[in-house]
Amino acid sequence: MKVDKDTIQYIARLAKLEFTEEEAARFAGEFEKILDHFENIDKEDLTGLDEVPESGAETVLRRDEVKPFDNRQELFRNTKQMRDGFLAIPKVLE
């Protein structure tokens, strides 16, 4: 599988990451090796397999109940800035 710098830059945009040209070139080389290795899955026979979850797997649900978090101060200590009990964040709309 040939991977070029443009592909890397395209994927980077999807992943919200940024690479210099040199970094992208280096990633392209590493990617190519890794993806070549991944091709060993093509040797496997996949007939008769489907993606539907196996029997026995079940969805676990709980009641949608409000449970107040008792230590607001600890919760908000990881934010950069608070204003009037709200998180203050950089302006996101012009």
Added chain:
Amino acid sequence: MDTGRKDNAIKEAEKMTISDIQRGYRSKSFSVKEIVRKFLDRIGELDGTIGAFLTVCTDKALREAEELDERMGRGDDVGPLAGIPVAIKDNICTRGIKTTCASRILEDFIPPYDATAVKKLKDAGAILIGKTNMDEFAMGSSTETSAFQTTCNPWDTSRVPGGSSGGSAAAVAAGFVPLAVGSDTGGSIRQPSAFCGAVGLKPTYGSVSRYGLIAFASSLDQIGPITANVKDCALSFQILRGQDPRDPTSVAAGSETDTETDLMKDLEIGVRGLKIGLPKECFQQGLDPEIAESVQASARLYEKLGAKVGEVSLPVLESGLSVYYIISSAEASSNLARYDGIRYGYRSENFHDIDELMLHTRSEGFGREAKRRIMLGTYVLSSGYYDAYYKKAMLLRRKIRGIFREAFQEYDLLLLPTSPTLPFGIGEKRNDPLGMYLADIYTVTMNIAGIPALSLPCGFSRSGLPIGLQLAGNHFAEDKLFRAAFSLERELGISGRKPVIKGVEQYA
């Protein structure tokens, strides 16, 4: 010369197992504070050399030890792990104590709550000593992708401790704690345990709550204990396991899942009649001959102990590795999308608009390996490649589960190496990501199948490095794993051997 029993009893704290410490508390040979102080002193003395800890909670630990001494003095019920010092991997949330995932992006993150595993340990009376180094977001097999420090293997400080729970395994090996908790997504408890000569369990998926474990690949991640011997490992797992309403993938106790079995009860009944399969694919090319020799010698010991040992085929190792890297990277790319610099975590100072804020925050905050996994995951999920990679990997996951199911119809346990190589040198594989990935070949398939597996020290190389073997069982067969591991450990007689770390002499 006799300085009294008390002094002697505590002098070798680093060699003490959980059971030894508990015995000492019962006979009042020492107090909790004395034990905690002893371990903290050893960390202070030697962790500059090893680098196992990112945070050491000295004051908090001593305060809790004092409280516990008081409660013990009053005769209170203090719990099954009362006064046992424990280290926690830094991707498991601890209320009020920094939890970084060894990443710049969570450098200042202080969780407002405890992970369920941490809560269970605290409720059992354990004393949190500190948080251990790891590969960034648990992505790596050497602990070298940590953004903060390199951890050295206590058996040879020029070598890696393995990863990603390298700090936890090194802490147990160095005698800094009798119990460290790690997480295992593709071998991250077992491989460092093998590299450091410790016992490490990756439990059945769902048996230990993941609530508060910072997610890497949610369908594969599992928390488990690392200890110096099998008995301590079983005792610790017994505390950690159980259903948790806060983790819907955690499993309820019941006849089928049987999470209520008392693991200590049958620990010593031996392996007579157990059927143990050796997967032939594991003993082919790529395996270090000394490891092969050591694991096969253990297989012969099992026969001597009365187990039935036979050859089994697991034709999934090579494609299993690809399946693992496809699925885990895909889930990582989704899980790590939350780190955007908006609500918590690192935020770049260099931005004009929201797009730049996210772009720069993520590009500055994540290290190279985390970026590589996010990129790989984004790639295999992107339109045009989804069918070729992710969809095929999910189908193969079914196939791998089926192959294990078949193997366990014939065998109780599988016996294989934990790692194909001995601990490698620091820096040796840093620029060879594929080479690093290939080191996980024997461990990842158990995560794909969700089955439990344990790494046990089974010998030493001629160069004096630990060798680990791996026992894998069917879902919820931890009892058999512990039974078999305990028998072999007793027969081998190498448990309790500790590395000599430079600086120990001046300490003693």
